[in-house]
Amino acid sequence: MNKCELHSVGKHIEAKYRRRTAESQKHIEAAQKWLPGGDTRRVSYYFPYxxxxxxxxxxxxxxxxxxKYLDLVNNYTSLIHGHAHPRVVEAATVAIKNGMVLGAPVELQYRHAxxxxxxxxxxxxxxxxxxGTEATMFAMRTARAYKGRHTILKMDGGYHGxxxxxxxxxxxxxDAESFPRVCADPWIPPGVLNDILVIPFNDLDAAEDVLKKNNERIAAVMMEPCLGAAGGINPKPGYLQGMRELTRRYDVLLIYDEVMSFRYHTGGIQAAEGVQPDLTALGKIIGGGIPVGAFGGRREIMALYDPxxxxxxxxSGTFSGNSIAMAxxxxxxxxxxxxxxxRLNRLGERLxxxxxxxxxxxxxxxxxxxxxSTVNVHWLTETPDNAKVTMQGYLSTSELLRLFHLEMMNRGIYTAPRALxxxxxxxxxxxxxxxxxxxxSTLSVLKPYIADQFPRLLTD
Ligand SMILES: Cc1ncc(COP(=O)(O)O)c(C=O)c1O
Incomplete structure (x- = not known):
């Protein structure tokens, strides 16, 4: 198939998408008048609209x-019971009727806790x-206050809000030849960059090297136990235990960001893997669809919040612990x-x-x-074990990801554009x-495109 025909594969998918979503096109045009680009959340925007x-x-x-769509986004993992679960609606409705946020402590807060x-x-x-953003921010601050040090060691490509x-x-x-450099958009103040160090996920030697050289300035390691936004990268066997051991040996706190991963196990990945961090950041499902964040851990550390x-x-936070989110x-x-x-995890494995x-x-x-209960597809020939490999994959296959997503939408399946x-x-x-x-069916439609643009992804 030549490039011209290939172009028509994409054209065909996009034309079908436009035909099915004429009202959305009208909405985005109206929204652009009031919202930059017509949207208010980067991850929910994709092209053409x-x-x-x-x-x-x-x-x-x-x-x-x-x-109608089968919703395989679930508001980017924050919904565990889908939409409008009767028991959740009932609990939230009672909370609303009783006054949404009373400006005082309420029983629901300690029941939730x-x-x-x-x-x-x-x-x-x-x-x-x-x-979740606030939860990770406060968890970092807590570690700094407790240890009296400012630097946080995070994972290259780790997402914390x-x-x-x-x-x-x-x-x-x-672009890193070997070791990741500390990098951010130019508007992030240099003072912030000075107090962050980065290491690649799944690399205990790198962690030990950086911890050994910098432990006197490091307050904590902040990490997701499984890299979520970076494509569902699982820890290698022994990695999480190794990081726990190293953080103890070099006397820094270990913070787990389980904002996304709490859904996998009754006690999050930490319970599943038998690793106890010092602090944990939470969000998403613990609010039942209402905005929420939480951070906590050892009583001795969290005593820093005791008045x-x-x-x-x-x-503080005007809406912290509001009754609707708690209920x-x-x-x-x-x-x-x-x-x-x-049950849900088994369905995920089946998918x-x-x-x-x-x-x-x-x-x-x-x-x-x-x-x-989450699945990620990577257009890569090898399994990625850190975020750099994932990102290289995303960058080199961005048009394939886009077309795949649109064609799944055409077939009534709502997914995240990054194949989550x-x-x-x-x-x-x-x-x-x-x-x-x-x-x-989507694969079949796109196979000719893949054959032409990404022959390395074909087995024969
Ligand atoms: C692991 C992780 N941490 C933190 C956040 C930020 O949470 P929020 O979007 O609620 O601020 C997210 C959001 O996707 C996340 O996945």
Whole structure:
């Protein structure tokens, strides 16, 4: 197939997308008048324009043209029971009717905290904030205050939200010859860069080297136990235990960002892997769909927030611990018990197996990484074990990712453009089969394009 015909594969996909989503096109044009680019969240924008959704029900979404989608985004992992789960709606409604935020402590806060601490072994006490970004920001601040040092060691390509310190190396340093350099957009102040060090994920030697040379200035290592936004990169066997050992040996705190990964196990990845960090940042599902963040850990460290402490850390937040998030989050977690988690994780494994089968059947090489209820597809010939490899893959296959995403949308499957697939509990075997079948058909449509543009991804 020549380039001209190939171009027509993409053209065909895009034309179909435009035909199905005429109302969304009108919305984006109207929105551009009031919102820069017509959107207010980077990840929900894609070209030629995003579909405007109208309603969510269980594991389905309906767009403003009346198209129905199986929702495999689940608001980027924050929804575990899909949309409008009756028990969550009921709990949130009661909270709304009782006054949404009372400007005072309420029982729901310590009930929610009690629930979290009973699930996560390392969590003795917690504080609430409004999103995962705040949770990681406060966790870093806590470590700095406790250790009396300023530097945070983070993973190259690790994502911890939108605050300045989290923005350093959110994109892995793909130009690095060997070791990642500290890098960020030019508007991140140099003072911030001075207090961050980076290492590649899954590399204990690199961690030891940096910790040994800098431990007197490092307050904490901040890491996701499985790199989420970087493509679902799992830790190698022994890596998490090794990082725990090293952080103890070099006397720095270990902070886990389980904002995304808490959904995989009743007590997060830390419980699944038997590793106890000193501090943990949480968000997403613990609010049941309402904005929330939490950070906590050892009582002795978190005592820095006790008002009776001689020099407490100032932490407030107008909406921290608001009743709606506490009520919706508690109802969500109570209905997401061990058996619900296991069931959903099994469905996730089935989806990953189905995707692998479809790729093998069509003679196409890609890496399907999965952990529990999330699946990531990487257009790579080898399994990525750090964020640099993932990022190189994303950059070199961005048009393939875009077309794949649009064609899945054309087939009624809503996914994240970066080939992340997120499950929710209203799903059953039927939905998994639907997703696998759409994946297979999309692969068939794109195979000629892949053959021409990425022959390395074909097995024959
Ligand atoms: C691991 C991780 N940490 C932090 C955040 C930031 O959370 P939020 O978007 O609620 O600020 C996210 C969001 O995707 C995340 O995945």
């Amino acid at each position: 995003p579909t405007f959704m109208h309603k969510g029900e269980g594991c389905y979404l309906f767009d403003c043209d009346g198209n 009690e629930h979290l601490c009973s699930r996560i072994p390392s969590l003795e006490v917690v504080r609430y904030c409004n999103c 939108g605050h300045e310190f989290a923005q350093v190396n959110i994109y892995a340093d793909t 009776t402490h001689p020099r407490p850390i100032f932490h 919706a989050g508690l109802a969500t977690m109570e209905t997401y018990d061990e058996s619900a988690i296991e 990953a197996r189905g995707f692998k089968g479809a790729l093998n059947g069509l003679g196409i090489k890609a890496q399907v990484l999965g952990r529990g 697939y997120v499950l929710s509990t209203p799903m059953a075997d039927k939905e998994i089969e639907t997703a696998i079948s759409a994946f297979k």
